[in-house]
Amino acid sequence: MSGQGKTAAHGKHENHASHIVPVPVYLAVFATLIVLTWVTAYVSTVDLGPLNIYVALSIAVFKASLVVLFFMHVKYGTRLTKMIVGAGLFWLVLLLFLVMIDIWTRSWMGVPGR
Amino acid sequence: MDNETLMLEHEQDEHYGLQHHFENQEQQKDASTIGMWTFLLTEIMFFGGLFLAYFIYRQWYPAAFAAASNNTDLWLGAANTTVLICSSLTMAMGVHAAALGKRTMLVLFLVLTLMLGGIFLGVKAYEYHDKWVKHEIPGAHFECRDEKGAPCADEQHTQLFFSLYFGMTGLHASHMIIGFGILLVLIVQSWQGKFTSGWHTPIEMFGLYWHFVDIVWIFLFPLLYLIDRSGRGLH
Amino acid sequence: MIEAKYPVREKKNYLNAEHGLMSWLLTKDHKRIAILYLYAVTFFFVIGGLFAALIRLELATPAGDLLDSNTYNKVFTMHGVIMIFFFLIPSIPAILGNFLIPLMIGAKDLAFPRINLISWYIYMVGGLIGTFVVCTGGVDTGWTFYTPFSSSYSNGYVVLTALAAFINGFSSILTGLNFIVTVHRMRAPGLTWFRLPLFVWAHYATSAVMILGTPVIAVTLFLLMLERGLHIGFFDPAYGGDPVLFQHLFWFYSHPAVYIMILPSMGVISEVISTFSSKKPFGYTFIAFSSVAIAVFGFLVWGHHLFVSSQSAYAGMVFSVLSYIVAIPSAVKIFNWLATMYKGNIRLETPMLYAIGFMGLFTIGGLTGLFLAAMGMDVHLTDTYFVVAHFHYVMVGGAVTGYLAGLHFWWPKMTGRMYPQGWSKVSAIMVFTGFNLTFFPQFLLGYMGMPRRYHVYPPEFAVLNVLSSAGASLLGIGFLIPGIYFIWSLKYGKLAGANPWGATGLEWQTASPPPTENFAITPVVTHEAYDYSTVVHEEEVVHVG
Numbered sequence: 001m002s003g004q005g006k007t008a009a010h011g012k013h014e015n016h017a018s019h020i021v022p023v024p025v026y027l028a029v030f031a032t033l034i035v036l037t038w039v040t041a042y043v044s045t046v047d048l049g050p051l052n053i054y055v056a057l058s059i060a061v062f063k064a065s066l067v068v069l070f071f072m073h074v075k076y077g078t079r080l081t082k083m084i085v086g087a088g089l090f091w092l093v094l095l096l097f098l099v100m101i102d103i104w105t106r107s108w109m110g111v112p113g114r
Numbered sequence: 115m116d117n118e119t120l121m122l123e124h125e126q127d128e129h130y131g132l133q134h135h136f137e138n139q140e141q142q143k144d145a146s147t148i149g150m151w152t153f154l155l156t157e158i159m160f161f162g163g164l165f166l167a168y169f170i171y172r173q174w175y176p177a178a179f180a181a182a183s184n185n186t187d188l189w190l191g192a193a194n195t196t197v198l199i200c201s202s203l204t205m206a207m208g209v210h211a212a213a214l215g216k217r218t219m220l221v222l223f224l225v226l227t228l229m230l231g232g233i234f235l236g237v238k239a240y241e242y243h244d245k246w247v248k249h250e251i252p253g254a255h256f257e258c259r260d261e262k263g264a265p266c267a268d269e270q271h272t273q274l275f276f277s278l279y280f281g282m283t284g285l286h287a288s289h290m291i292i293g294f295g296i297l298l299v300l301i302v303q304s305w306q307g308k309f310t311s312g313w314h315t316p317i318e319m320f321g322l323y324w325h326f327v328d329i330v331w332i333f334l335f336p337l338l339y340l341i342d343r344s345g346r347g348l349h
Numbered sequence: 350m351i352e353a354k355y356p357v358r359e360k361k362n363y364l365n366a367e368h369g370l371m372s373w374l375l376t377k378d379h380k381r382i383a384i385l386y387l388y389a390v391t392f393f394f395v396i397g398g399l400f401a402a403l404i405r406l407e408l409a410t411p412a413g414d415l416l417d418s419n420t421y422n423k424v425f426t427m428h429g430v431i432m433i434f435f436f437l438i439p440s441i442p443a444i445l446g447n448f449l450i451p452l453m454i455g456a457k458d459l460a461f462p463r464i465n466l467i468s469w470y471i472y473m474v475g476g477l478i479g480t481f482v483v484c485t486g487g488v489d490t491g492w493t494f495y496t497p498f499s500s501s502y503s504n505g506y507v508v509l510t511a512l513a514a515f516i517n518g519f520s521s522i523l524t525g526l527n528f529i530v531t532v533h534r535m536r537a538p539g540l541t542w543f544r545l546p547l548f549v550w551a552h553y554a555t556s557a558v559m560i561l562g563t564p565v566i567a568v569t570l571f572l573l574m575l576e577r578g579l580h581i582g583f584f585d586p587a588y589g590g591d592p593v594l595f596q597h598l599f600w601f602y603s604h605p606a607v608y609i610m611i612l613p614s615m616g617v618i619s620e621v622i623s624t625f626s627s628k629k630p631f632g633y634t635f636i637a638f639s640s641v642a643i644a645v646f647g648f649l650v651w652g653h654h655l656f657v658s659s660q661s662a663y664a665g666m667v668f669s670v671l672s673y674i675v676a677i678p679s680a681v682k683i684f685n686w687l688a689t690m691y692k693g694n695i696r697l698e699t700p701m702l703y704a705i706g707f708m709g710l711f712t713i714g715g716l717t718g719l720f721l722a723a724m725g726m727d728v729h730l731t732d733t734y735f736v737v738a739h740f741h742y743v744m745v746g747g748a749v750t751g752y753l754a755g756l757h758f759w760w761p762k763m764t765g766r767m768y769p770q771g772w773s774k775v776s777a778i779m780v781f782t783g784f785n786l787t788f789f790p791q792f793l794l795g796y797m798g799m800p801r802r803y804h805v806y807p808p809e810f811a812v813l814n815v816l817s818s819a820g821a822s823l824l825g826i827g828f829l830i831p832g833i834y835f836i837w838s839l840k841y842g843k844l845a846g847a848n849p850w851g852a853t854g855l856e857w858q859t860a861s862p863p864p865t866e867n868f869a870i871t872p873v874v875t876h877e878a879y880d881y882s883t884v885v886h887e888e889e890v891v892h893v894g
Binding site: 020040052085 | 162173
């Protein structure tokens with residue numbers, strides 16, 4: 001008896017405990033991360049105007065995704081794990097975005113007398 | 115009984131490491147993984163508050179932030195980032211070795227991770243010291259000077275940048291130091307043959323933590339070191 | 350009932366399984382940890398209550414004759430800090446949640462028993478620091494710690510208080526983490542999500558809020574401590590910071606925190622109303638999802654605390670609309686509970702009295718929240734006693750009433766003893782009456798313009814204040830009496846059987862008190878939740894031998 005209280009559907013999932021990521025995958029991810037780090041550094045010295053921060057952050061997001069999916073095995077993980085990661089990112093965005101709504105719109109409505 | 119033999123014996127035992135309130139290893143490992151990810155979720159929100167403060171103040175005081183950011187050493191930062199990414203690789207390889215039941219390789223990779231982490235912290239210590247010497251640590255001794263030695267235009271907001279710099283990298287470094295301590299314990303336990311291919315959950319969970327700390331730095335590096343490096347000048 | 354002629358050997362349960370202080374302080378049993386929390390949380394409730402008594406004593410007269418203004422500031426601050434961080438937030442989850450969740454899902458323990466114990470120790474450390482602050486002069490910033498007063502000007506123990514709350518936050522986080530993993534992975538065979546008791550759904554939603562919100566207050570307090578300790582500026586304009594940023598970060602947690610306080614209470618009410626109506630909760634799925642909806646939407650409304658803070662009016666409008674939306678799932682629950690009672694077999698036992706009281710008081714509290722959610726009204730009502738009355742209606746009339754309902758409902762399960770029911774019903778009515786007498790006048794006071802956090806007021810407010818203070822005395826007695834009879838019941842109360850109330854749920858299918866391992870055999874669930882046709886209703890059973 002498995003005694004885990006999960007619905008029958010779970011039994012169809014592969015045994016996540018035994019999934020081993022092949023070393024070449026790790027090395028490929030590693031190489032990508034290193035290259036992208038130095039790309040970020042070099043690109044920052046090039047004047048792209050307001051785009052600089054977006055480029056830097058986009059690369060950072062991509063690098064972080066590689067770490068999450070491969071080094072942290074989320075790509076091979078359960079649906080629940082993916083949901084938890086998604087929830088974390090969503091809530092972070094919520095925090096940033098909703099506060100920025102205040103910051104961005106403060107100047108829209110003038111203060112009486114100014 | 116030596117460590118090698120002990121480990122082989124544990125390899126045969128499918129209940130090894132299983133706590134009494136769990137039904138089987140898979141349930142336990144699954145629970146641990148979800149638990150660790152939930153904890154990392156809290157860490158995302160914890161650092162998130164700092165990122166929020168950063169974004170707001172960078173938006174409001176771009177010139178001061180750019181000038182202050184240019185005072186950090188870009189290439190040292192990039193090199194340090196590289197070191198940390200290497201430590202992430204060695205940590206992933208350590209988990210890999212544990213999953214294959216290879217004790218010696220596991221210990222080797224954990225030690226490498228420790229050393230690389232140590233290098234990272236050493237470089238940070240050097241950078242902090244450098245800032246102390248240049249009076250860039252916020253507080254009573256803070257002094258903001260431009261290249262010619264004259265007081266800089268926006269001392270208050272430059273200090274704000276450095277407050278965030280130390281707050282964010284300090285919090286990151288303290289997470290690494292905690293990781294250091296745990297890693298030492300895991301190295302000793304690995305050497306003693308505590309982990310088998312059937313049960314090496316602490317190694318995996320620590321791996322998740324270590325990778326997370328790496329991810330935080332992946333964002334800190336561009337945000338703190340790379341503001342307006344092209345010398346364009348922000349207003 | 351069997352009269353035992355020979356000394357009854359007590360059946361082995363979690364209370365008598367091991368003896369000695371260390372067996373308690375080093376326990377991994379979730380039930381013992383719940384009892385440890387019960388002691389600690391009750392202690393802080395008493396301290397917080399004493400501060401409340403001082404407030405109402407001072408406010409019984411218009412003049413500031415009992416306390417000077419600085420001391421009064423400290424008194425209401427400590428009342429708020431202790432009641433929120435050390436009482437309300439842990440109360441139901443750490444006591445009832447810890448005790449019941451493994452039982453309700455047919456598990457032997459929570460997923461991480463050692464982390465559970467650590468969470469109690471963390472709570473104790475935070476509590477000790479808080480107690481130290483209370484004894485050495487307190488803090489006067491209000492529990493909201495607004496900057497720059499708290500960061501630069503206050504003369505109180507801001508850093509220590511912030512540290513106490515910061516540390517307590519980790520206790521909360523670990524509890525929530527434990528519950529989430531437990532509910533996902535430790536359910537008994539056959540116990541699908543939609544067969545879970547609503548109490549579990551409520552705690553799952555609460556845990557999500559704990560996990561996502563508490564870290565933000567942690568980092569906020571961390572920054573506050575840095576700012577005050579090292580004079581570096583995040584929130585003080587003198588250092589280039591923004592005080593409104595503090596308020597955003599503070600309320601990002603502190604608003605969802607009120608849902609941490611109310612959701613578990615609502616979970617209790619679902620169980621109590623269903624049991625004492627002998628009816629399956631009406632719209633089970635709606636109630637379950639409404640808990641999740643409250644948890645999610647609760648994160649989107651914090652700006653309604655910043656309407657007058659110089660937050661942008663556009664942002665204020667967004668938050669106002671969202672605040673109206675968040676009321677909807679709560680209303681859904683009230684309607685569903687009423688519908689559950691309709692044509693049910695109502696038994697007015699003590700937990701049910703509290704539950705019915707909850708429905709009325711929470712409705713008033715919730716609706717007055719909508720008054721405040723309208724920006725135009727909030728401009729006039731903010732920082733008046735209207736706000737004080739509103740949040741006491743939801744937090745005391747809601748959360749504490751639910752807590753008391755839960756304690757009275759599960760006391761026989763936790764201790765194997767029944768309390769004297771005449772006294773319990775009397776004190777329930779005292780709590781209800783005393784509470785209304787204390788706080789309803791405060792709506793009127795606030796509407797008439799009496800500001801909060803002031804220890805003096807104009808003489809025209811005197812009558813309402815005297816009524817309020819009189820009510821507080823009654824309320825205090827109403828809280829005191831259960832303290833007495835609960836302790837009394839431990840030795841002299843009637844022995845309780847496994848299911849004295851005729852309730853459904855796995856926790857009622859094991860002995861009272863339960864054995865350490867909860868169930869001799871892991872239960873297998875084959876029927877839907879709240880299936881009253883299968884209930885065995887025991888009045889009392891004396892176990893011999």
